Amino acid sequence: MSKQDIAKSIGQKIIVIIGGLIAAYGLEAVLIPNNVSDGGITGISIVISQLTPISLGLLIALLNIPFIYLGYKQIGKTFAINSVIGIASLAIGTSLMHHVPTIITGDALLITVVGGIILGIGMGLALRNGGALDGIDMLAVLLSRKLPFGTSDLILFLNFFVFIIVSFVFGFKGALLSAIAYYIASKVIIIVEEGLSGSKTYKIITNEPLKMVETIRDRLGRSATFNTVYGAYSHQEFQEITCVINRMEESKIKGIIREIDPNAFVTVYEVVEVKGGNFKKQNIH
Template identity: 75%
Template structure:
């Protein structure tokens, strides 16, 4: 593959990711404006706080954009520039879409069970689509990932813990029933995110066999701040010896890792495993800025 062809391919790949993140923001906005908010049901995270603030006359889109600013900066410092850029694209898409869809007709009215299920599925699909392509629509995920490195708790545990306080705030505006319905909708959304994005919490192990192992490890270290290990392996048929790379990352870095592999060696053999928990060793992200 020539250098020019490779650059064009990478640009197309990045553009398609950005487009899918934007679509994820639009889908999430539709779930909020056409299902949840008209039925006094909120979402979790920063979006949930924004919905509460909008009940006092403040523009929802503006609140989503402003309240997410510190979390985007946090994502930039702790996860990387690429993740921060895609998150800005996704959050901007969500903020603009909620403003444009404010008068969209409500597709479900009054049926609380159907509201929570349909609303949770729609926003879960939108958020999962954004996460799958390297961006986040809500800053609570970024905060949970950072805290999980400092505290002896998993990412999903911290997301649940942080949202408990948010739903308490929601109850002051939408009442206890509204807060309970919001929690149910958020739980359903989290399960849909897990399906779409393949892993709401936890880490990923990448096993990589490539013709450029040293360059691959160096690039992973420079761009992700992650270390990697070599394991000497031998092909069962060719008897050829090679270095197999093993690297453990968090779920938000998966898209960036795939981009690195695709850029360095599109023909690399890659096996990806879900990791429910990582402890000890040197699984501490280095500062890449």
């Protein structure tokens, strides 16, 4: 590995640790004192810690061991190492922060929103930098290869049973609030991983391909590519335009399409990451 690669690897691990500590703070300062849990292995650990004298940090570390091994076998060594670091920081963080002051009490909605956001930021930072703070995602990835269900469906299914278990300790209200907090955290994770701006790919089939591309270039400063496609029904060749934009430019490109060819066939895809090429927009002023 070059010095640059080593520095990047160390930087990622530091951010994973920070993510674990942030998630720990969300649990100990917001959720757990208000009888609200997390999902996944962390949620099960919280339930057991409420019923036994075993500390939450120790349970998080122990219960995630088989899933770390699973991540090593299914995803790779680097992911497993970063996950060990993340889960260890979460476990240690919950132990060190066990007696921190509770920052919110009473308002159930505010508790779930703030707790979910803090938890999501921590988990998102870990995932964005090649690690994980909970083993249930790894289990879902493995099961998706064995069963005719998607990973997200299996995560939802597995957490359904987790929240049933939570209801025996925190009651139905606590389980419901836990599910809401987990949902909010999952959305925040996506924002942290992808960024607030994000990107989208527009694929446009139009009768005015050259005019469409020129207008996109002149008004948005974006380049585009052509791909020749063949209509199975019409038996005609078309020029399909592919253009990657950020979310703030979406209303503009929709306006351009409506203006030039209201009958254009348009498909839109979410883009997780864009690198290289000429994605950096040109100056249009």
